[in-house]
Amino acid sequence: GSRFEGVEQGPPIEVFQLNKLFIDDTFKNKVNLTIGAYRDENGKPWVLPVVRRTEKQMAEDESLLHEYLPVLGLEQFTSASVSMLLGEDNPVIAEGRAFGVQTLSGTGGLRVGAEFLNKHLKYTTFYYSNPTWENHHLVFMNSGFTQPRSYRYWNAETRAIDFDGLIADLKGAPENSVIILHACAHNPTGIDPTHEQWEKIADVMEERKLFPFFDSAYQGFASGDLDRDAWAVRYFVKRGFELVCAQSYAKNFGLYNERVGNLAIVMSDAKYVAPSKSQLTWIVRGMYSNPPAHGARVVATALTNKHLFDQWQVRDHIKQMSSRVFEMREALRSELVKLGTPGNWDHIVNQIGLFSYTGLTQRQSEYLMEEYHIYLLRTGRINVCGLNPGNVQYVARAINDAVTK
Numbered sequence: 001g002s003r004f005e006g007v008e009q010g011p012p013i014e015v016f017q018l019n020k021l022f023i024d025d026t027f028k029n030k031v032n033l034t035i036g037a038y039r040d041e042n043g044k045p046w047v048l049p050v051v052r053r054t055e056k057q058m059a060e061d062e063s064l065l066h067e068y069l070p071v072l073g074l075e076q077f078t079s080a081s082v083s084m085l086l087g088e089d090n091p092v093i094a095e096g097r098a099f100g101v102q103t104l105s106g107t108g109g110l111r112v113g114a115e116f117l118n119k120h121l122k123y124t125t126f127y128y129s130n131p132t133w134e135n136h137h138l139v140f141m142n143s144g145f146t147q148p149r150s151y152r153y154w155n156a157e158t159r160a161i162d163f164d165g166l167i168a169d170l171k172g173a174p175e176n177s178v179i180i181l182h183a184c185a186h187n188p189t190g191i192d193p194t195h196e197q198w199e200k201i202a203d204v205m206e207e208r209k210l211f212p213f214f215d216s217a218y219q220g221f222a223s224g225d226l227d228r229d230a231w232a233v234r235y236f237v238k239r240g241f242e243l244v245c246a247q248s249y250a251k252n253f254g255l256y257n258e259r260v261g262n263l264a265i266v267m268s269d270a271k272y273v274a275p276s277k278s279q280l281t282w283i284v285r286g287m288y289s290n291p292p293a294h295g296a297r298v299v300a301t302a303l304t305n306k307h308l309f310d311q312w313q314v315r316d317h318i319k320q321m322s323s324r325v326f327e328m329r330e331a332l333r334s335e336l337v338k339l340g341t342p343g344n345w346d347h348i349v350n351q352i353g354l355f356s357y358t359g360l361t362q363r364q365s366e367y368l369m370e371e372y373h374i375y376l377l378r379t380g381r382i383n384v385c386g387l388n389p390g391n392v393q394y395v396a397r398a399i400n401d402a403v404t405k
């Protein structure tokens with residue numbers, strides 16, 4: 001016997017399970033559209049040149065030690081992150097009522113932020129979009145929230161946002177509900193509210209006294225423009241909302257495994273900052289004590305060095321990644337149109353970010369995996385940059401077959 005014999009096998013995490021099936025598949029033309037990571041035009045992962053360069057310099061820099069970081073992280077990194085999110089001229093920064101906590105990527109930001117809201121603001125109800133990134137539910141439940149609810153978001157028929165449903169659900173939410181909002185490039189649908197729709201959402205949230213928790217996993221990666229991708233968060237701040245936002249550098253810096261993130265917090269008055277920081281310190285202390293340094297140093301260096309920042313932002317990296325995604329959206333749609341595949345495929349180019357919610361059914365998605373070795377989530381979500389000029393025709397023909405058979 002063993003003390004562990006009562007431990008039951010848990011369910012697999014779909015996206016990692018499918019990724020593994022892809023890796024083990026020996027078929028020559030297999031295609032991986034599962035996991036949310038950037039791939040270049042040859043289907044290879046891409047370490048951003050800015051990152052490589054900074055890491056090489058860091059390797060030679062004898063002043064860099066492996067001492068513990070402060071519990072709330074590297075100050076240079078958290079302040080650069082808050083500036084990137086809110087815009088460096090944002091008055092809330094000058095007024096000292098915005099600050100950051102370094103976290104274990106975006107997920108860690110959600111986790112620390114949710115525990116803080118639950119423990120110290122006593123919030124218990126959270127709303128996530130239906131559908132959403134599948135981890136929101138678990139992270140919030142593990143943080144102490146007890147009332148999970150969803151708001152309508154996707155209209156499968158129109159393949160667009162169900163805005164009336166969304167507003168109706170927010171109107172029905174109890175006061176102090178925490179509303180998880182995707183800052184840009186909604187995962188998995190790729191559909192964001194328009195500016196006018198964000199204004200309506202803010203109206204209802206203000207009226208119903210709901211609390212915005214932004215999840216910003218794709219700033220810059222979505223449109224190639226940091227300011228455009230931060231529009232919604234900045235708009236809420238301008239409207240006077242207090243809010244929190246989990247920022248991830250996994251996608252926009254390609255630092256998936258370094259777990260570089262920031263929890264940005266905006267308050268109505270600077271006098272609430274010190275007590276909140278002290279409580280956040282205890283939350284982190286009891287969870288992982290202090291954050292890792294490597295990725296935060298890389299990002300802080302790139303964000304604060306003008307030359308590196310320009311290379312990353314203005315001229316090169318994030319534009320290159322987002323443009324490639326746009327090109328592949330165009331390519332997939334045009335192949336499907338050429339093949340005369342039944343249905344309207346405009347949504348593929350209207351959606352933004354890494355993912356397309358194709359509208360393929362579970363059966364069609366499974367058919368693509370079984371017959372064509374094309375791996376995608378069973379909801380029909382594809383990672384668009386798993387496509388490249390070498391496989392997009394193959395994928396389009398397979399989709400055509402799945403839809404028409």
Ligand code: PLP
Nearest residue numbers: 036105106107133187217248250
């Ligand atoms: N939130 C959303 C909407 C995401 O899509 C992701 C990653 O796919 C994350 C959060 C968290 O990512 P990470 O913890 O790797 O930064």
